[in-house]
Amino acid sequence: MKTILVPVKMVLDSNARPRVRTDESGIDLSGMRMAINPFCEIAVEEALRLKEAGLAEEVVVVSIGPVKAQDTLRQALAMGADRATLIQTDETVEPLAVAKLLRAVVGEEQPDLVILGKQAIDDDCNQTGQMLAALLGWPQATFASAVRFVDGRLLVTREIDAGLQTLSLPLPAVVTSDLRLNEPRHCALPNIMKARKKPLKIGTPADYGVEIDRRLKILAVRPPAGRKPGIRVATASELVGDLRAAGLV
Amino acid sequence: MPAYKAPVEDMMFVLKDVLGAEQVFAEIPAYAEIDTDVVGTVLEEAGRFCAEILQPLNMSGDAEGCRLEDGVVRTPKGFAEAYAAFSDAGWGGLSASPDHGGQGLPRTVQILVDEMLSAANLSFGLFPGLTRGAYEAIEAHGDETLKALYLPKMIAGTWTGAMALTEGGAGSDLGLLKATAAPRGDGSYTVTGSKIFISSGDHDMAENVVHLVLARLPGAPAGTRGISLFLCPKFLPDPDGAPGARNAISVGALEHKMGIHAQPTCVMNYDGCQGWLVGEEHRGLVAMFTMMNAERLFVGVQGLGVADASYQTAATYARERLQGRATDGAGTAPIIAHPDVRRMLLSMLSFIEAGRVLSLFTALEMDKEKFHPDPEVRRVSGGLVALLTPVIKAALTDFGFEAAVLGQQVLGGHGYIREWGQEQFVRDARIAMIYEGTNGIQAQDLVVRKLPLDGGRPVRMFLGLIRETVEQAEGVAEAAALRVAVAEALAHLEPVTARLIDGDLAGLDERNAAATDYLRLFALVAFGWLWLRMTLTVVTMGENADAHARRKIAVGRFFAGRVLPQAGALARQIGAGNAPLMALAAGDF
Numbered sequence: 001m002k003t004i005l006v007p008v009k010m011v012l013d014s015n016a017r018p019r020v021r022t023d024e025s026g027i028d029l030s031g032m033r034m035a036i037n038p039f040c041e042i043a044v045e046e047a048l049r050l051k052e053a054g055l056a057e058e059v060v061v062v063s064i065g066p067v068k069a070q071d072t073l074r075q076a077l078a079m080g081a082d083r084a085t086l087i088q089t090d091e092t093v094e095p096l097a098v099a100k101l102l103r104a105v106v107g108e109e110q111p112d113l114v115i116l117g118k119q120a121i122d123d124d125c126n127q128t129g130q131m132l133a134a135l136l137g138w139p140q141a142t143f144a145s146a147v148r149f150v151d152g153r154l155l156v157t158r159e160i161d162a163g164l165q166t167l168s169l170p171l172p173a174v175v176t177s178d179l180r181l182n183e184p185r186h187c188a189l190p191n192i193m194k195a196r197k198k199p200l201k202i203g204t205p206a207d208y209g210v211e212i213d214r215r216l217k218i219l220a221v222r223p224p225a226g227r228k229p230g231i232r233v234a235t236a237s238e239l240v241g242d243l244r245a246a247g248l249v
Numbered sequence: 250m251p252a253y254k255a256p257v258e259d260m261m262f263v264l265k266d267v268l269g270a271e272q273v274f275a276e277i278p279a280y281a282e283i284d285t286d287v288v289g290t291v292l293e294e295a296g297r298f299c300a301e302i303l304q305p306l307n308m309s310g311d312a313e314g315c316r317l318e319d320g321v322v323r324t325p326k327g328f329a330e331a332y333a334a335f336s337d338a339g340w341g342g343l344s345a346s347p348d349h350g351g352q353g354l355p356r357t358v359q360i361l362v363d364e365m366l367s368a369a370n371l372s373f374g375l376f377p378g379l380t381r382g383a384y385e386a387i388e389a390h391g392d393e394t395l396k397a398l399y400l401p402k403m404i405a406g407t408w409t410g411a412m413a414l415t416e417g418g419a420g421s422d423l424g425l426l427k428a429t430a431a432p433r434g435d436g437s438y439t440v441t442g443s444k445i446f447i448s449s450g451d452h453d454m455a456e457n458v459v460h461l462v463l464a465r466l467p468g469a470p471a472g473t474r475g476i477s478l479f480l481c482p483k484f485l486p487d488p489d490g491a492p493g494a495r496n497a498i499s500v501g502a503l504e505h506k507m508g509i510h511a512q513p514t515c516v517m518n519y520d521g522c523q524g525w526l527v528g529e530e531h532r533g534l535v536a537m538f539t540m541m542n543a544e545r546l547f548v549g550v551q552g553l554g555v556a557d558a559s560y561q562t563a564a565t566y567a568r569e570r571l572q573g574r575a576t577d578g579a580g581t582a583p584i585i586a587h588p589d590v591r592r593m594l595l596s597m598l599s600f601i602e603a604g605r606v607l608s609l610f611t612a613l614e615m616d617k618e619k620f621h622p623d624p625e626v627r628r629v630s631g632g633l634v635a636l637l638t639p640v641i642k643a644a645l646t647d648f649g650f651e652a653a654v655l656g657q658q659v660l661g662g663h664g665y666i667r668e669w670g671q672e673q674f675v676r677d678a679r680i681a682m683i684y685e686g687t688n689g690i691q692a693q694d695l696v697v698r699k700l701p702l703d704g705g706r707p708v709r710m711f712l713g714l715i716r717e718t719v720e721q722a723e724g725v726a727e728a729a730a731l732r733v734a735v736a737e738a739l740a741h742l743e744p745v746t747a748r749l750i751d752g753d754l755a756g757l758d759e760r761n762a763a764a765t766d767y768l769r770l771f772a773l774v775a776f777g778w779l780w781l782r783m784t785l786t787v788v789t790m791g792e793n794a795d796a797h798a799r800r801k802i803a804v805g806r807f808f809a810g811r812v813l814p815q816a817g818a819l820a821r822q823i824g825a826g827n828a829p830l831m832a833l834a835a836g837d838f
Contacts, residue, residue: 031795071286071290074286074290075290078290078294186294186298186301186334186338187338188338189291189294189339189340189342189352190352192291193287193352196282196287
């Protein structure tokens with residue numbers, strides 16, 4: 001393989017406590033701690049391992065998001081990716097638009113493999129990889145828990161309800177990573193410093209000829225309702241009576 | 250089980266918003282490329298390493314301890330692997346010169362990583378910390394051959410460093426030391442003597458240990474002016490620089506001690522081993538002292554780091570532990586509802602966050618002192634560093650230990666048993682008050698040497714900075730109570746300072762008697778000043794202040810109301826003078 005493309009998304013840090021905007025339009029991200037989506041980090045790690053095993057020549061990372069998403073790309077570069085592209089927009093970009101943008105990047109980079117996280121921990125969509133494969137007409141293997149490259153084909157182990165399934169794919173292909181695919185590395189200090197000098201290209205959705213208008217309408221985003229206090233019943237029959245009254249038994 | 254999360258958010262708030270570090274770096278050509286974004290990334294990764302790799306070894310390392318087997322020290326399970334990962338990731342060379350393979354990051358960043366290391370695993374943190382002290386000494390005073398041979402290996406962490414100063418009869422007074430060195434005629438020396446309390450004196454984590462040994466040359470003058478510094482490697486490097494023949498250095502014993510059990514504190518015997526002179530003959534103590542400010546800042550943040558680790562566990566516990574009832578509600582309350590528990594947590598927090606600013610303020614001055622292009626800036630910074638170094642070393646470790654005791658107390662019996670790790674913090678924090686010059690010695694240094702330094706200019710300048718902030722706070726509603734408290738505390742500190750510099754307390758015994766209380770008073774005023782600066786920063790940020798920043802105003806008010814009034818009592822204690830201490834005859838003790 002020559003190039004592996006890894007799309008990465010900047011998300012709210014999993015340790016941060018999300019605040020819902022008062023107008024219920026979404027989560028307020030201003031001043032919040034952001035981080036690389038954990039599934040994307042796993043995808044970067046897998047691409048780097050393939051490269052370090054001599055199976056690929058370069059790893060290119062791409063992100064779609066606000067200017068701050070450069071930090072996420074720099075982190076991927078510090079892990080060992082070679083180049084980065086930011087498609088900068090302050091809009092919320094839905095999975096289909098993301099997939100279309102990635103298709104354009106694939107046209108530009110001509111990768112042999114695209115590895116991306118199976119989903120992002122902010123919206124949990126779990127759609128982008130599948131849509132991208134469909135748009136490209138490439139084979140796909142989602143929820144990968146192991147990836148091997150044998151005789152020019154990709155052997156991908158997936159976790160499914162019945163156990164493990166192994167798919168054999170010709171290249172080029174799209175793979176989405178599950179949580180158990182690998183454990184991402186700690187960045188070495190010299191690599192963090194070097195990452196600042198690696199190439200990072202910035203473009204806009206328009207540069208890639210993709211409309212990112214929203215097709216979905218968010219009605220309201222609300223925090224989960226607080227748990228209501230329970231009641232104590234004196235006897236088991238009282239409990240059964242209450243359950244009956246509530247139509248639960 | 251305890252968990253540690255590096256306080257990167259607070260560190261960045263202090264660096265960026267309170268101290269404006271980016272402007273300082275911009276003035277320094279060596280740091281022209283350092284921006285706070287890259288510092289943030291470095292701190293995030295360092296914090297992750299500390300939390301995920303070093304912290305999980307802290308309790309197991311304490312329980313297992315180091316062992317001496319057939320003359321070789323074995324470190325606890327996992328330490329060698331963690332050290333290899335640490336060195337492979339380049340963390341040992343963070344602030345080291347790029348000329349020898351370091352990353353050349355500012356001292357300011359180093360000190361933040363030191364805090365994380367200390368919080369996650371103090372025993373471990375001492376290995377790279379001492380190595381840094383040793384390579385900085387070699388870099389400043391060694392000849393080119395020594396530098397070329399030793400610096401790249403030490404900066405890469407392949408070889409570690411140890412400082413061999415103390416002897417059985419020479420502790421705080423190094424002038425009494427007896428180790429000897431004699432020239433061999435080939436440019437090297439034969440070093441003989443026995444040293445005690447040698448941290449990282451021997452271990453199995455790296456391929457060589459480089460000892461910097463203080464010893465006397467033949468005919469050397471008595472006292473501190475007759476001491477020279479020698480580099481004595483455990484294995485003598487062969488011509489290619491690989492560790493070769495074993496030098497005549499051996500571990501006499503491993504000390505059994507209160508804390509830092511995973512850190513090998515050795516009795517070291519140098520039995521006619523081969524060594525090389527570092528710096529000039531008889532100027533060894535001077536060579537060591539150029540490293541002293543940095544080392545003491547490092548020890549100070551050890552107190553800070555352990556206090557923060559203890560605080561994090563105590564705060565989590567206090568939110569979850571249900572005992573007693575809150576006065577305003579029915580049912581069992583988490584203990585954080587009780588004012589007395591809050592008193593403990595806030596005492597810890599108000600020290601930790603102000604101590605962090607003080608250590609960073611000083612580290613920034615250190616960076617300026619070393620690299621700023623303007624000689625006048627370097628001179629002024631040098632004065633402030635000299636003044637604040639003993640304060641940081643002693644105050645951060647004294648308050649750090651007190652905080653660890655409070656963190657233990659919050660957990661009650663669960664703080665006393667091992668499970669939660671709080672009793673380990675108490676034991677580990679204790680050493681930082683003792684080594685690298687006891688806190689009593691630090692207080693003497695502050696009062697006897699640093700107050701009169703340069704005609705009193707550094708201390709006058711520092712007190713001037715505090716007055717300036719008090720003036721800036723005039724009319725700021727959120728800072729009103731704090732401003733008054735700082736002004737009052739300063740009014741206690743200033744006259745005592747004048748009396749110690751050239752007034753009725755300037756005699757040798759009077760200064761000695763006042764020193765420890767004075768250092769504490771000085772530190773409290775400095776912390777109050779920094780709370781005021783943080784409060785003003787948050788007020789200025791206005792809408793941009795996030796929840797973390799806004800919290801500062803409440804903690805500052807706590808410090809103003811519940812801690813800073815101690816300044817008045819300390820000033821009175823100092824004013825009572827030497828007489829009450831000397832009234833009892835030595836025989837009556």
